[in-house]
Amino acid sequence: MNLAARTVLVAVVVVGAFAVWATAGASRRPEVTIAAYVPPEPSHSGEGKGKAIGLSGCLAAACHGGPAEKALGGTLDSTTWQGAGSVWVAADPHSAAYSLLTDHPHRAVKVTAGHIMARYAGGRPATEDARCLACHTNPALAEPGPTTDPHVLNKRREGVSCEACHGNASGWVREHTNWRGNRAEAYAATGMVPLYDLGERAVNCLGCHVGAPAAGGLPVRDMNHDMIAAGHPRLNFDFAEYLRRLPPHWQEKDRTSSESVPPARSLNPAKAWLVGRTAHAEAACKLLASRAERSASDPRTPWPEFAEYNCASCHHNLRAASDEEPDAQWRKDAAHLHGRRLGAPQWQTVWPLTPAAALAAPTRAGSPLKDLLEKIEVPLPSRSVGSVAIESATRLAVERKRLVGFADADAVRASRKWLDTANLTVPEWDSGSQLLFGMAALERSRSAKPETLTAQFRTAFAAFVPPRVPLTDEAARRHDERDRWNTFHATVGTIRNVQNNRP
Numbered sequence: 238m239n240l241a242a243r244t245v246l247v248a249v250v251v252v253g254a255f256a257v258w259a260t261a262g263a264s265r266r267p268e269v270t271i272a273a274y275v276p277p278e279p280s281h282s283g284e285g286k287g288k289a290i291g292l293s294g295c296l297a298a299a300c301h302g303g304p305a306e307k308a309l310g311g312t313l314d315s316t317t318w319q320g321a322g323s324v325w326v327a328a329d330p331h332s333a334a335y336s337l338l339t340d341h342p343h344r345a346v347k348v349t350a351g352h353i354m355a356r357y358a359g360g361r362p363a364t365e366d367a368r369c370l371a372c373h374t375n376p377a378l379a380e381p382g383p384t385t386d387p388h389v390l391n392k393r394r395e396g397v398s399c400e401a402c403h404g405n406a407s408g409w410v411r412e413h414t415n416w417r418g419n420r421a422e423a424y425a426a427t428g429m430v431p432l433y434d435l436g437e438r439a440v441n442c443l444g445c446h447v448g449a450p451a452a453g454g455l456p457v458r459d460m461n462h463d464m465i466a467a468g469h470p471r472l473n474f475d476f477a478e479y480l481r482r483l484p485p486h487w488q489e490k491d492r493t494s495s496e497s498v499p500p501a502r503s504l505n506p507a508k509a510w511l512v513g514r515t516a517h518a519e520a521a522c523k524l525l526a527s528r529a530e531r532s533a534s535d536p537r538t539p540w541p542e543f544a545e546y547n548c549a550s551c552h553h554n555l556r557a558a559s560d561e562e563p564d565a566q567w568r569k570d571a572a573h574l575h576g577r578r579l580g581a582p583q584w585q586t587v588w589p590l591t592p593a594a595a596l597a598a599p600t601r602a603g604s605p606l607k608d609l610l611e612k613i614e615v616p617l618p619s620r621s622v623g624s625v626a627i628e629s630a631t632r633l634a635v636e637r638k639r640l641v642g643f644a645d646a647d648a649v650r651a652s653r654k655w656l657d658t659a660n661l662t663v664p665e666w667d668s669g670s671q672l673l674f675g676m677a678a679l680e681r682s683r684s685a686k687p688e689t690l691t692a693q694f695r696t697a698f699a700a701f702v703p704p705r706v707p708l709t710d711e712a713a714r715r716h717d718e719r720d721r722w723n724t725f726h727a728t729v730g731t732i733r734n735v736q737n738n739r740p
Contacts, residue, residue, distance in 0.1 A: 287408030450527030476513025508648035529623035550582035595668035
């Protein structure tokens with residue numbers, strides 16, 4: 238039989254089979270009823286409202302899965318929400334968060350999760366460790382131990398997706414299409430996170446980018462020194478800078494307005510910096526209190542926790558200063574110690590809320606966290622420091638809310654109070670980076686942005702690129718670092734002089 242004949246035979250068989258099926262179905266056609274889709278009822282049962290429904294509940298073309306070209310091209314308007322999910326899938330780095338726990342990360346990493354877990358947790362897969370899952374996926378899905386539930390596994394693979402930030406959606410998926418009444422009350426009742434509030438947005442981000450105690454139905458989020466020693470990168474976070482770098486899938490709106498369609502508004506970067514720094518210190522205080530409490534019974538929570546402290550308090554050259562290393566003497570200077578005893582490590586730098594090694598203000602006595610610093614900056618702090626940390630966090634939350642209410646002009650003036658007088662005195666990178674982020678936010682807050690500083694900011698940020706010399710070549714490494722610092726210091730001085738001479 239040739240090819241043509243075989244083709245005809247196959248066609249006859251297929252058509253015949255379909256005819257038999259159709260005839261049989263005509264005599265006993267089943268009754269099929271397709272129920273209309275009914276969104277799940279909101280859950281109002283205490284903390285942790287609602288259940289996760291996953292990306293599939295957000296990415297329909299009629300919801301947030303529309304075209305993303307305008308938003309990705311920088312145009313944000315009243316239609317941006319239609320493609321919000323598409324923007325996130327296409328360009329948001331949070332979409333790769335879960336993959337970093339696997340053997341196939343979606344971006345390059347220096348140390349794999351497998352390597353870290355081999356040293357930190359006896360080889361337990363990071364995809365099964367609640368402490369890893371709590372920040373690399375929706376924290377509400379971070380349950381201890383392995384699971385075979387395909388629904389949970391699929392939602393985890395989505396990474397830090399919609400519900401990781403907005404809250405589990407079953408409680409608000411219906412309501413959020415047509416909010417009625419007081420927006421804040423409606424969000425609280427349905428479990429949606431009020432990200433329109435700049436302070437709440439910062440707190441939400443910092444829950445992973447600094448850490449957070451277990452609360453609101455979510456597990457503890459704590460990346461500590463043991464994990465850093467195993468190879469996890471230390472957490473360096475500036476809310477205003479990270480927010481700037483995200484591909485926005487939203488339009489800023491005043492959702493507290495009584496208008497049926499919230500009016501658009503601008504987000505002042507200087508205000509985001511001030512609010513972000515305050516929220517950062519607040520989050521650090523809450524995590525400190527949680528660590529002090531958990532360390533009494535949790536073997537994975539050591540005390541004191543070294544991640545609480547400025548890394549360079551321990552990780553610096555211990556040799557005496559010499560002609561070869563003339564800049565080392567500053568570590569013994571009373572001005573740098575800010576009242577600490579020699580040998581007492583410096584708490585983490587959250588400038589301008591805490592002292593910074595290379596900046597004159599605030600002093601330890603002038604810091605809003607002075608009571609906490611006196612308790613934690615000692616060779617062996619007591620766990621009772623936790624109560625002081627809670628009191629500090631409570632005061633900082635009040636201050637954060639006050640700053641959110643600032644007019645843009647007031648936020649710029651408050652930022653300049655710190656930035657205009659800051660002068661780097663010694664080569665300390667944490668101080669330098671936090672100062673630079675603040676100066677960049679102040680620059681972006683100006684309505685007129687002179688191009689003269691664009692090159693300077695690029696040069697300053699480039700100084701943070703790691704050296705390309707072998708770590709074993711100590712002399713070359715030290716020379717490279719000194720050159721980078723000198724370039725950074727001079728460039729920051731130029732930027733500050735230009736900013737100070739403006740009205």
